[in-house]
Amino acid sequence: MxxxxxxxxxxxxxxxxxxxxxxxxxxxxxxxxxxxxxxxxxxxxxxxxxxxxxxxxxxxxxxxxxxxxxxxxxxxxxxxxxxxxxxxxxxxxxxxxxxxxxxxxxxxxxxxxxxxxxxxxxxxxxxxxxxxxxxxxxxxxxxxxxxxxxxxxxxxxxxxxxxxxxxxxxxxxxxxxxTLSLPPAVTAATGLDALVHGIESLASRGSSPVSAAYAAQAVTLIGRWLPVAHRDGGDLEARSQLMLGAHLAGHALTLSGLGLVHGLGHALTAHTGTPHGIALAAVLEEVMAFTAPSAPAAFEAVGRALHVTPEPDWAEASIAAVREISGALGIKRPLRELGVTTDLIPAIAAGALADAVTKNAPRQPSEEETVDLLRSVF
Missing domain, CATH: 3.40.50.1970 (Rossmann fold)
Known part of the structure; x- marks a missing residue:
């Protein structure tokens, strides 16, 4: 290497x-x-x-x-x-x-x-x-x-x-x-973005031992402190740890690149104006499930960073942990609530596939798979 x-x-x-x-x-x-x-x-x-x-x-x-x-x-x-x-x-x-x-x-x-x-x-x-x-x-x-x-x-x-x-x-x-004055909705959307940076950096084709070290620590800090900062925006310790986690996730993505969650998120935002973090939350768990077979070691790293018990496996446990965080934040929305119509789905899929970040995903989706994934969260 x-x-x-x-x-x-x-x-x-x-x-x-x-x-x-x-x-x-x-x-x-x-x-x-x-x-x-x-x-x-x-x-x-x-x-x-x-x-x-x-x-x-x-x-x-x-x-x-x-x-x-x-x-x-x-x-x-x-x-x-x-x-x-x-x-x-x-x-x-x-x-x-x-x-x-x-x-x-x-x-x-x-x-x-x-x-x-x-x-x-x-x-x-x-x-x-x-x-x-x-x-x-x-x-x-x-x-x-x-x-x-x-x-x-x-x-x-x-x-x-x-x-x-x-x-x-x-x-x-x-x-x-x-960051103390950030309202809960903004804390949730921006913090979820940082969490995705950590997760995608671990699974990215460009991942390295250095980027993975940044990303794993970022996921640990964000997974623990994001729900706390969302619940109590005046908690300076939570705000501090969350900011540090987001910064480490930034270093990770700079070294490794991102993946399909961001490719879809960018396309959703471009077509509907949906805020970036909310667009990511709409597809995060589904992309994790799609990606997991191609990146088992990465999802073990995600699970360890989130301190989950791997039952029945690391990928399922990691997805469940992310679902719990999203649920606490109240951030996940179906695409139809974000302004997506059924006739927009092919264009959003095409936009995601054309995005440079998608090419860094460990599993490359076909156009049909991308459309199916979007329909699954419609």
Whole structure:
């Protein structure tokens, strides 16, 4: 076996570490900051808090809040235009996965005058983007661990991967206090996403001993603490452990890649606008059952990480444990409640099969099998 593992970025973890943002900007040899965040975060008080921290340090900054739940190529283009106008700066990605993904694209496009988000497939060989600091406010995507993001091309009705090594965050600022205000539904959706990252990383064709180590610990932490954080959002210990678990899951997926759950989830979101974590929850247990015969060792690892008793086997026990977690979160919905109609199923199946992540699944589904799987959760 041959492994090539890039050094991880600097990670600052713990309650209150966000107050050191000016010092982190300084380490990037920048004197100005451009904050990219989503439209709804200001209402939580987090954006105002970050602005106050930057202003108190005398750091010139601007805040760009034009990012939606599933950022589009047009939103990235608008953000890049504003960043080019603002000028050289450290980019602070503040928010959930959408804000972090958008910030990477905006940073990359700003460093490549004339480029547009629709050029994503050609930008992997582009010039460097501006340096980025990631400040996640959810415990889900693990987007602070890698240099790519997902954006939606509304014309093609598909997800587009945009990224470059230069926009991998230089510093990840993991402050669990920033997640204390998350409502239970958002905690459930983002946490379920992180759990899937761990599970799919263990079963992925790209899994290695290193990614599996990250993934197994992530599944253990998320499996234990996600239901607690969902039940009591003010439990700082639960929020801290969940954030750390999501971060480890991000490292795992960056090394291993994902699989069919995410392929289906991306296609569901593209066709119905369903939030990412809810789309994943709709198909998770069924994909696990479909995949299990092709990845028995991976499902034993999932079961051990979730501390289950393998009766009658690891796969069934793991699926039962995941079903129990989803049930506690109240997150699983049939597809018909997510806006899917029977005539949409073939298009969703085709979208999933065309998604790059699906090719990383240990068992490759046929078009008929994918349609049958979707019908089983309709």
């Amino acid at each position: 041959r492994l090539s593992i890039e050094p991880t970025a600097r990670t600052e973890f713990g309650p209150g570490v966000v107050t050191d943002l000016p010092a982190y900007v300084d380490t990037l040899t920048r004197t100005r900051a451009f904050v990219v965040t989503d439209r709804g975060l200001r209402a939580t008080g987090i954006v105002g808090r970050v602005e106050k921290i930057l202003a108190s340090a005398g750091l010139e900054h601007a805040v760009h809040e034009d990012v939606g739940p599933n950022p589009s190529t047009a939103e990235l283009d608008r953000g890049a235009a504003r960043l080019r106008e603002f000028g050289d700066a450290a980019v602070i990605a503040l928010g959930g996965g959408s804000a972090l993904d958008a910030a990477k694209g905006i940073s990359l496009l700003a460093g490549n005058p004339g480029a547009a988000a629709a050029d994503a497939d050609r930008l992997w060989e582009a010039q460097a983007g501006l340096p980025l600091i990631a400040v996640p406010t959810t415990s889900g995507t693990g987007a602070e661990t890698n240099g790519f993001g997902v954006t939606e091309d509304p014309c093609a009705r598909r997800k587009v991967y945009i990224g470059h090594p230069s926009v991998k965050p230089r510093i990840a600022v993991l402050d669990p206090e920033l």
